[in-house]
Amino acid sequence: MAQEKNNPIQDFFKNLPQSQLARAIFRTGIPRNRRQRMMIMLNSVFLHLHPVRLPKHAVKVKYTWCMGGLSFFVFLVLTVTGILLMFYYRPTVEYAYGDIIDLGEQVPLGIMREIHRWSAHLMVITVWLHMFRVFMTGSYKPPREFNWSVGVILLVLTMLMSFTGYLLPWDQLAIWAITVGSNMAGATPVLGTSGPGSALLALGDVNFIHSASDARFAMLGGRFVGEGALLRFYVLHCIGLPFVMMIFMIVHFWRVRKDGGISGPT
Amino acid sequence: MEAIKHFINTISAPYIMFPVVLLLFFFVFPPTTGLMKINRRLGLYKLWTKQGGIALFSTLIVFFGFGLTDENFRKIVMKPDNVPIVALIFLVVFFLWLSMKQGWENDARIAQGKLPNEAEDAKEKILVWPDLVYIEFICLIICSAFLIVWAILLPAPLEEPANPSVSPNPSKAPWYFLGLQEMLVYFDPWIAGVLFPTVIIFGMMCIPFIDTNRKGSGYYTFQQRQMAISIFLFFWLVLWIFLIITGTFLRGPNWNFFGPFEYWDPHKLVALTNVNLSEFIYMIVLNQKLPSNILLREMWGILLIIAYFGLIPWMLAKTAFRTLYEKMGVARYSIFTILLLMSASLPIKMFLRWAFNIKYIVAIPEFFFNI
Numbered sequence: 001m002a003q004e005k006n007n008p009i010q011d012f013f014k015n016l017p018q019s020q021l022a023r024a025i026f027r028t029g030i031p032r033n034r035r036q037r038m039m040i041m042l043n044s045v046f047l048h049l050h051p052v053r054l055p056k057h058a059v060k061v062k063y064t065w066c067m068g069g070l071s072f073f074v075f076l077v078l079t080v081t082g083i084l085l086m087f088y089y090r091p092t093v094e095y096a097y098g099d100i101i102d103l104g105e106q107v108p109l110g111i112m113r114e115i116h117r118w119s120a121h122l123m124v125i126t127v128w129l130h131m132f133r134v135f136m137t138g139s140y141k142p143p144r145e146f147n148w149s150v151g152v153i154l155l156v157l158t159m160l161m162s163f164t165g166y167l168l169p170w171d172q173l174a175i176w177a178i179t180v181g182s183n184m185a186g187a188t189p190v191l192g193t194s195g196p197g198s199a200l201l202a203l204g205d206v207n208f209i210h211s212a213s214d215a216r217f218a219m220l221g222g223r224f225v226g227e228g229a230l231l232r233f234y235v236l237h238c239i240g241l242p243f244v245m246m247i248f249m250i251v252h253f254w255r256v257r258k259d260g261g262i263s264g265p266t
Numbered sequence: 267m268e269a270i271k272h273f274i275n276t277i278s279a280p281y282i283m284f285p286v287v288l289l290l291f292f293f294v295f296p297p298t299t300g301l302m303k304i305n306r307r308l309g310l311y312k313l314w315t316k317q318g319g320i321a322l323f324s325t326l327i328v329f330f331g332f333g334l335t336d337e338n339f340r341k342i343v344m345k346p347d348n349v350p351i352v353a354l355i356f357l358v359v360f361f362l363w364l365s366m367k368q369g370w371e372n373d374a375r376i377a378q379g380k381l382p383n384e385a386e387d388a389k390e391k392i393l394v395w396p397d398l399v400y401i402e403f404i405c406l407i408i409c410s411a412f413l414i415v416w417a418i419l420l421p422a423p424l425e426e427p428a429n430p431s432v433s434p435n436p437s438k439a440p441w442y443f444l445g446l447q448e449m450l451v452y453f454d455p456w457i458a459g460v461l462f463p464t465v466i467i468f469g470m471m472c473i474p475f476i477d478t479n480r481k482g483s484g485y486y487t488f489q490q491r492q493m494a495i496s497i498f499l500f501f502w503l504v505l506w507i508f509l510i511i512t513g514t515f516l517r518g519p520n521w522n523f524f525g526p527f528e529y530w531d532p533h534k535l536v537a538l539t540n541v542n543l544s545e546f547i548y549m550i551v552l553n554q555k556l557p558s559n560i561l562l563r564e565m566w567g568i569l570l571i572i573a574y575f576g577l578i579p580w581m582l583a584k585t586a587f588r589t590l591y592e593k594m595g596v597a598r599y600s601i602f603t604i605l606l607l608m609s610a611s612l613p614i615k616m617f618l619r620w621a622f623n624i625k626y627i628v629a630i631p632e633f634f635f636n637i
């Protein structure tokens with residue numbers, strides 16, 4: 001009887017998991033028994049990325065190193081911090097650099113740029129390590145060949161994301177790194193002005209490939225790293241590449257499940 | 267102190283370091299049973315035990331600890347954008363050790379007729395809630411905490427505003443592309459910057475289709491897949507990570523080589539007396555003038571390239587790779603050997619450069635076609 005005289009605040013928290021509101025949001029309630037633990041995995045759209053049951057080796061950190069999951073998590077961190085940065089950053093030659101300075105000095109909690117930049121580096125590293133783990137456990141072998149190839153595309157996209165982001169601060173580091181990188185595009189065989197065979201695409205005397213119409217120009221939207229390049233890289237960095245990447249990630253995660261879950265000795 | 271630094275500066279020059287790494291590599295990660303015997307005799311596999319791991323890590327820590335006392339070393343290593351690469355070195359060594367350790371442990375178990383550790387574990391099934399969800403949750407918290415601390419301690423770099431008329435010396439690509447930029451020393455941009463990246467991507471996607479060995483799927487092992495692991499690690503550790511480290515820490519103004527304890531002097535002069543293969547053959551060996559006909563001039567180089575990619579796979583199929591050829595079939599075998607030869611072309615070109623100052627094998631600057 002004494003227990004029923006609890007104060008109402010305690011009661012409130014005690015009954016919260018059973019309340020109408022909680023049951024409306026979480027179908028399962030607090031998972032206490034085996035059935036509920038299985039149902040919670042099936043009922044949540046996020047948790048159901050996972051299977052309900054796994055062989056024990058697949059859960060051990062020393063097997064997967066958590067690297068695939070961490071790559072995804074860091075990608076989410078980058079998305080959130082990236083959106084915050086987009087509130088302040090304007091991709092024009094006039095404003096970009098100043099906006100980056102303001103991000104550190106004027107904006108409250110001004111470490112978003114730091115988190116974004118270091119996460120970007122970290123993601124390249126975690127994706128490499130994830131690939132390394134997948135190789136060392138032989139997880140690319142049938143039936144997972146296709147998912148390995150999807151992974152390779154994700155790896156390339158990750159590096160392209162990082163590369164396009166590198167230009168945005170519009171400082172010396174940025175434009176010269178991109179200049180070095182994009183000069184290579186000018187050397188593309190046939191399609192770059194300074195690439196072998198660039199004279200092949202010609203009609204009589206008219207050369208189709210010249211410095212204002214070649215692979216490098218398409219990439220930079222200009223003959224050098226300038227206004228056009230900044231806008232192109234910005235759009236690719238914030239919309240284009242993340243969009244493509246999301247699609248490949250969906251396929252990647254789907255295939256991990258469809259290929260039989262995390263690899264293991266059979 | 268100075269003597270040690272001088273010694274390290276000297277041996278880290280690419281033409282010493284790279285051959286040493288190359289040689290060591292095949293003993294530490296032996297692709298064949300013959301090399302494996304040597305590995306065992308030398309006791310190199312002991313690297314992948316607890317003691318080995320401690321030894322590896324102490325060496326790294328002592329090296330960096332010692333290095334940080336030096337001003338030049340500190341300047342390069344502590345550059346904000348280079349800090350991740352230092353982290354990368356430690357992480358790569360750690361995970362290399364972790365995977366090789368588990369591989370050798372499983373190999374020992376398999377040799378005794380037991381199942382690999384993973385198979386032992388896999389007998390038990392567990393529920394994802396809570397076991398996996400908790401692990402993931404902890405991982406996320408550690409990772410977030412790590413990122414926040416990193417972000418507070420180390421401000422993101424911001425240099426002078428962009429100025430297209432002042433180019434910094436050296437101008438470096440972002441660090442994950444420095445392996446490619448390092449290859450620019452030996453190859454023209456159309457190869458190092460376009461052909462090789464394309465081939466790397468294509469080659470990586472080919473791995474599951476080239477490696478027909480069905481063993482070693484879903485558990486760590488070394489011996490059941492030693493050839494595959496050795497080749498992959500060669501690409502990843504030597505041709506990728508090692509070149510990135512060289513490109514980041516050891517390339518200074520004018521892309522000249524600088525030892526880790528050397529001051530980046532923009533006026534360092536390096537004699538450049540590179541010659542093309544055609545010049546080497548006609549002017550130095552045959553002692554005559556270069557022919558004016560391009561094809562005649564470059565004939566030797568072109569023949570060499572055709573022989574390299576055309577004859578060698580064919581010859582190997584008849585000799586050393588005979589069983590491999592029979593197992594893989596024509597299509598797989600051709601792709602495999604061509605990829606292998608392409609990657610071998612980098613060390614070969616390096617060697618030709620260091621030993622004979624060869625710049626191009628085929629040099630047709632008239633059409634921007636230099637190999």
Ligand code: HEM
Nearest residue numbers: 064068069071072131139147148151152154155261262263
């Ligand atoms: C954005 C990058 C990537 C993300 C977010 C990602 C995410 C994941 C996740 C969460 C898993 C589940 C297992 C684990 O955590 O290890 C996984 C598995 C896998 N990933 Fe990735 N991955 C990425 C890139 C790659 C790359 C670069 C490769 C290979 C080249 C790759 C190949 C695979 C394969 C083959 C599996 C199945 C492994 C197994 O069953 O053991 N992924 N990935």
